[in-house]
Amino acid sequence: MPTTPEPGRRPHTGRRRNEAARQAILAATRRLLAENAPGRPVTVDAIAKEAGIGKQTIYRWWPSKGAVLLEALTSLARDEVRTPDTGVLESDLAAFLGDIFRAGTAPDNAAVLRTLAAEAARDAQVAELLLGFTRTRRGALRTLLERARERGEVAPGTDLDLLVDQAFGVYWFRFLSGLAPLTPAVARELARTLALGAR
Amino acid sequence: MPTTPEPGRRPHTGRRRNEAARQAILAATRRLLAENAPGRPVTVDAIAKEAGIGKQTIYRWWPSKGAVLLEALTSLARDEVRTPDTGVLESDLAAFLGDIFRAGTAPDNAAVLRTLAAEAARDAQVAELLLGFTRTRRGALRTLLERARERGEVAPGTDLDLLVDQAFGVYWFRFLSGLAPLTPAVARELARTLALGAR
Amino acid sequence: MPTTPEPGRRPHTGRRRNEAARQAILAATRRLLAENAPGRPVTVDAIAKEAGIGKQTIYRWWPSKGAVLLEALTSLARDEVRTPDTGVLESDLAAFLGDIFRAGTAPDNAAVLRTLAAEAARDAQVAELLLGFTRTRRGALRTLLERARERGEVAPGTDLDLLVDQAFGVYWFRFLSGLAPLTPAVARELARTLALGAR
Amino acid sequence: MPTTPEPGRRPHTGRRRNEAARQAILAATRRLLAENAPGRPVTVDAIAKEAGIGKQTIYRWWPSKGAVLLEALTSLARDEVRTPDTGVLESDLAAFLGDIFRAGTAPDNAAVLRTLAAEAARDAQVAELLLGFTRTRRGALRTLLERARERGEVAPGTDLDLLVDQAFGVYWFRFLSGLAPLTPAVARELARTLALGAR
DNA sequence: TCATAAACGAGACGGTACGTCCGGTCTTCTT
DNA sequence: AAGAAGACCGGACGTACCGTCTCGTTTATGA
Structure with a gap:
C-alpha cells in the first residue's frame, strides 16, 4: 500500500491526486489478472489502456509494475x-x-x-x-x-x-x-x- | 571483480561436445548468482560472456535460461x-x-x-x-x-x-x-x- | 547556473491579466533558449518553472509552445x-x-x-x-x-x-x-x- | 495501404549485419514518409513494424530516429x-x-x-x-x-x-x-x- | 587422405515489455 | 476571474533481455 503522500508543508494547491484514477488502475489490474488470457498479458501498457489512463499516472503512484500488482492483490x-x-x-x-x-x-x-x-x-x-x-x-x-x-x-x-x-x-x-x-x-x-x- | 576464466584456454573438441564448455557455463552461472551484483544481472548474455562461450552453446545443452540456473543450483x-x-x-x-x-x-x-x-x-x-x-x-x-x-x-x-x-x-x-x-x-x-x- | 527570477516576488493581480507574468514567461524562454544547455531543455514545464508561473498561464496567452518561442524571439x-x-x-x-x-x-x-x-x-x-x-x-x-x-x-x-x-x-x-x-x-x-x- | 514487405522472406545472415534488414528499414521509412498519412505517423515503432524488424535493429545501425530519416532521404x-x-x-x-x-x-x-x-x-x-x-x-x-x-x-x-x-x-x-x-x-x-x- | 559433419565463439535478429519524457488539458486552491 | 501548482491522457522514445539464426573456424569421423 503506497504511503499516501503526506500533505506537504504548504497547503496543497494544484490538482489533487485522482482517487478514481487510482481505483481504475487497480480495478483494471485485477481484471487482467483474473482473465489471465494468453493474448492479454498483464503489461503496464495493457493496464493503462484497460484503465483508460496514461502510463505515467501509474508510475506516479507506484514505483514499479510489481508494486501495482501487489496492491491489486492486497x-x-x-x-x-x-x-x-x-x-x-x-x-x-x-x-x-x-x-x-x-x-x-x-x-x-x-x-x-x-x-x-x-x-x-x-x-x-x-x-x-x-x-x-x-x-x-x-x-x-x-x-x-x-x-x-x-x-x-x-x-x-x-x-x-x-x-x-x-x-x-x-x-x-x-x-x-x-x-x-x-x-x-x-x-x-x-x-x-x-x-x-x-x- | 569476476573471476574471469582464463580466456582461450579451453581447447576445441571439434565435432564432439565440449564438456569443458558445459562446466564453464555452470561455473559462470554460479558465479553470477552468488554475486547478485546490481550491475551484473544474471542474463543469458552475461552468462555467455562470463563463461567465454556463445549463447547458442547454452541453448544447445539446455532448453531455457531457467534450466541452466537450476542445474547450476543442483x-x-x-x-x-x-x-x-x-x-x-x-x-x-x-x-x-x-x-x-x-x-x-x-x-x-x-x-x-x-x-x-x-x-x-x-x-x-x-x-x-x-x-x-x-x-x-x-x-x-x-x-x-x-x-x-x-x-x-x-x-x-x-x-x-x-x-x-x-x-x-x-x-x-x-x-x-x-x-x-x-x-x-x-x-x-x-x-x-x-x-x-x-x- | 540559471538566473532564477526571484521567486514569489511578482504579486498576484487577482482577476486582471498580469502583464508581469507575461513578461516573466518571455524572459524565461529567452534565458532557456540562450542557454541551450543539455540538462535544461526548452520544454513548457521548464519555461513555467523558470518563470515561476503555472503552465496554464502560458496556454492562456499563447496557443502553443511554438508561439511562445516565436514571441520571445520577436x-x-x-x-x-x-x-x-x-x-x-x-x-x-x-x-x-x-x-x-x-x-x-x-x-x-x-x-x-x-x-x-x-x-x-x-x-x-x-x-x-x-x-x-x-x-x-x-x-x-x-x-x-x-x-x-x-x-x-x-x-x-x-x-x-x-x-x-x-x-x-x-x-x-x-x-x-x-x-x-x-x-x-x-x-x-x-x-x-x-x-x-x-x- | 501499407505495402507490407513479404513477411519472413528475408533470410538471417547470422553474425554479419544483414544488409537486407537495413534496406528494409530504409524502404519502410521512405514508404511511411511518402504516405504521410495522419493515422500513420513516422514513428520508430511504425518503421520497425512496416519493415518487419525489431526496433533494436534500427538502433543497432543508426544512433537515433533522425539519422534513419536522413539516410532514407539521402x-x-x-x-x-x-x-x-x-x-x-x-x-x-x-x-x-x-x-x-x-x-x-x-x-x-x-x-x-x-x-x-x-x-x-x-x-x-x-x-x-x-x-x-x-x-x-x-x-x-x-x-x-x-x-x-x-x-x-x-x-x-x-x-x-x-x-x-x-x-x-x-x-x-x-x-x-x-x-x-x-x-x-x-x-x-x-x-x-x-x-x-x-x- | 581428405571431404564432411558437428560443435563452437560471436553476435545480429525479431519480438515484447519496460520506464521516461513532453505537449496540451483539466482541476484545485489562493489571491 | 486570473493565477500558481501540478495531476492527467496520449503517444513516442530508447533500452533490456529472451531465444533463434547464421557465419566462419576447428576438429573428429568415414569414405
Whole structure:
C-alpha cells in the first residue's frame, strides 16, 4: 500500500491526486489478472489502456509494475482477517486458516505472487510491501496462539513464531507451487496438527 | 571483480561436445548468482560472456535460461540428502531438517537460491524446475514419515503431505523472507513439534 | 547556473491579466533558449518553472509552445529593420544586409535563433510563426528592390522574389550551418552580386 | 495501404549485419514518409513494424530516429549530381540547379528535412551527416564555377563560396519554407542571375 | 587422405515489455 | 476571474533481455 503522500508543508494547491484514477488502475489490474488470457498479458501498457489512463499516472503512484500488482492483490484479499475466539485453540486455528486459505484460493493469485516475488527480489520497496502484507496476518495468528497459551493449551517454552511459520509456510508454499490444495479440509487438518504440536 | 576464466584456454573438441564448455557455463552461472551484483544481472548474455562461450552453446545443452540456473543450483547442492533411520521419528526429523537447514544456510547456496527463487518468480519454467529440485528432498522426508507410520508413531489418517509441507514451508518461508533464522535449534524444535503433531 | 527570477516576488493581480507574468514567461524562454544547455531543455514545464508561473498561464496567452518561442524571439529582435534609400541599389542592399547580418550575429540572438530553428523543424506551427517573423524583413527587402526597379536599376522581368530569397537564403544557410561567416564584408559582396544580377 | 514487405522472406545472415534488414528499414521509412498519412505517423515503432524488424535493429545501425530519416532521404535523392560542362556558365548552372530542384521537389521531402533539422540540432552526429549530404553537391557547384572562372566568365576576386551559398540558400530556404516554388523556370532564372552576378 | 559433419565463439535478429519524457488539458486552491 | 501548482491522457522514445539464426573456424569421423 503506497504511503499516501503526506500533505506537504504548504497547503496543497494544484490538482489533487485522482482517487478514481487510482481505483481504475487497480480495478483494471485485477481484471487482467483474473482473465489471465494468453493474448492479454498483464503489461503496464495493457493496464493503462484497460484503465483508460496514461502510463505515467501509474508510475506516479507506484514505483514499479510489481508494486501495482501487489496492491491489486492486497485489495483483492482485503477481506478482514478474523481473530476468532472460541476458547479452543484448534477451533480458532481452523477458522483462521480457513479464512486465509479461502482468500488465497482465488484462481489467479499464484501468477500475481510469482511476479511479485520477482519484483521483491530486485526492488526492496516491493519486498517491504510484500512483508507488510503478511505481517498483519502473522500478527493475528500470533495473538490467537498467545491467548491459547494463557489458557494453558500451549506447552510452556513452545516457540510460537515457529508455529506461525509452519502455518504460513504451508500456505505460501502450496499457494506458490500449486502442488497441493488449500481446501477447508486441509485447514482443519492443519489446525489439528498445529494444536497437537503446541501441547 | 569476476573471476574471469582464463580466456582461450579451453581447447576445441571439434565435432564432439565440449564438456569443458558445459562446466564453464555452470561455473559462470554460479558465479553470477552468488554475486547478485546490481550491475551484473544474471542474463543469458552475461552468462555467455562470463563463461567465454556463445549463447547458442547454452541453448544447445539446455532448453531455457531457467534450466541452466537450476542445474547450476543442483550441482551446487549435490550433497546427498540423508534419510536417517534412528528408529525414533523425532530424531530422524531433527537430523534431516538439520541437514536441509545447513545446506540452505551455507553462504554460497543461500545467494544462489535466493536469486533462483526470484528468477522462478518471473519464469514459470524455472519455477517448475525448482519444484523438481525440491521433489527429491520432499520424497526423502515423506519416506521418513512413512517408516514412522509403520512403526506406529504416526496416528492413522494423518496427512503426511501436510507434515512435509509444514517442514518445507517453514524452510522456504524463513529462507526467502529472512524474517527468522534457520538454526540447528530451530530444526530440533520443529522436529519436536512435527513429531507431536503426527501423533 | 540559471538566473532564477526571484521567486514569489511578482504579486498576484487577482482577476486582471498580469502583464508581469507575461513578461516573466518571455524572459524565461529567452534565458532557456540562450542557454541551450543539455540538462535544461526548452520544454513548457521548464519555461513555467523558470518563470515561476503555472503552465496554464502560458496556454492562456499563447496557443502553443511554438508561439511562445516565436514571441520571445520577436521581442528580442524588435530592433526595426531599416529600409535605407540612398538612391543606389547596391548601397541600399549593403546597408540592409549589414543590419540583418549584425542582428543575426549578436551572440544572444544567435543562440535563440538556432534553438528556435530546431524547434521549428519539429513543430510545423513554430515553422509557420518563424516564417511570419521573416515576412516583415522580406517585405522590407522587396520594397527596396521595387524602388530600384522604378529607378531603372533592375532589368524588367527580373524575379524580385528570387533575389529576396537569394539574400535570405545565404543568411539562413550560413547562420544555421555555421559553415561560413556573416561579416560586413560578406554583406557588401552579396549586395554587389545581387545588384549585378538584377541588371 | 501499407505495402507490407513479404513477411519472413528475408533470410538471417547470422553474425554479419544483414544488409537486407537495413534496406528494409530504409524502404519502410521512405514508404511511411511518402504516405504521410495522419493515422500513420513516422514513428520508430511504425518503421520497425512496416519493415518487419525489431526496433533494436534500427538502433543497432543508426544512433537515433533522425539519422534513419536522413539516410532514407539521402538514398531517396541519391540520383547522381551531374556536373554539366556546356562551356557556358549560365547553361551549366541551369542544368545543375534544375537537377537539384527536381530532386528536392519530391512531394514529401519537406517533412523529412524538418524532422532532420530538429535531430541535427540536438544530435551532432546527425548534423554532421546532414552537412556531409550537402557537401557533395556544394563541391559540384563550386567545381562548375571554377571552370567558368578559368574560362574568364567570372570576374576575378569574386567570392565563389558566396555564389554557391546563394544557390543553395535559395534551394534550402524555399525547400523548407515551401513559400515559393522550385520549378525549372526558377532554376533557369536563378542561373541567369548568378551568371550575371558573377561577372 | 581428405571431404564432411558437428560443435563452437560471436553476435545480429525479431519480438515484447519496460520506464521516461513532453505537449496540451483539466482541476484545485489562493489571491 | 486570473493565477500558481501540478495531476492527467496520449503517444513516442530508447533500452533490456529472451531465444533463434547464421557465419566462419576447428576438429573428429568415414569414405
